[in-house]
Amino acid sequence: MSSCGQQRTGSGPGSSATPSALGPARGNVEPGSDGGAPHYQENNGFKVPREMTPAGEEAARKEAARIEPVLKRLWKDNVWDPDSVRAALLRLGYRSGDGLQPGTLVVSSMGERHILTQIDPVTPEGALFALRVRKDACVRGAVRPSGSQSEVSGPFLETGCFEPRGGH
Structure with a gap:
């Protein structure tokens, strides 16, 4: 005291x-x-996606409904490398690009992760994807050994349709 x-x-x-x-x-x-x-x-404002208009959200949900069966099929077939995921999603009619223009798709590896029990970073198996549906709407997700997922949101200020990983 x-x-x-x-x-x-x-x-x-x-x-x-x-x-x-x-x-x-x-x-x-x-x-x-x-x-x-x-x-x-x-x-942490950079982690908050911009608002979608109702029309943007509707368009993104429509594209997510087209993408989800492809993701589930890839996962069921044990296919989650970025090149195969990109090829499968491009067959839906999207364009490979920077993800800034509507209709453009970006697919990447899961990215390096630092694990406390390991000296060197590791890159988990799987692929991340982000589709810019409209200026205000995105579909993003992943396919990896543990499963597949997709979600819709507005874009992020600094990273477009990809969810930011860390601070700046």
Whole structure:
């Protein structure tokens, strides 16, 4: 206890509390930050997709419905390498491109991941894809050994239709 009957917290001598156990100071948690630090939404705004118009969402859902059977077939056939996924999705009539123009498709590997138990990064099996349906609408997803998935959303500010991986 400190003077005036206030309880002391901190990580200095004689304190058993740790900063991680304390969390942000009362009143510094933003609504919608899930208990996170101050400025959570500001610092993570790049992870929030732009809004879709109702017409954009309808168009994206229509394309997702065309894509999902292809993804399920690829997964069932144990095919999830990026070249095969790209070829299968291009057969639906999309164009390979930068993903910035409507109708363009980007397919990539899962990307390197750092695993705490390994010195060198690893690249998991599978493929990520992103289809720009309209200026305001995307379909993105993956095919990998554990399954396939797709989802619709607006584009991300910095990464187009691909969900951002980390901060900047």
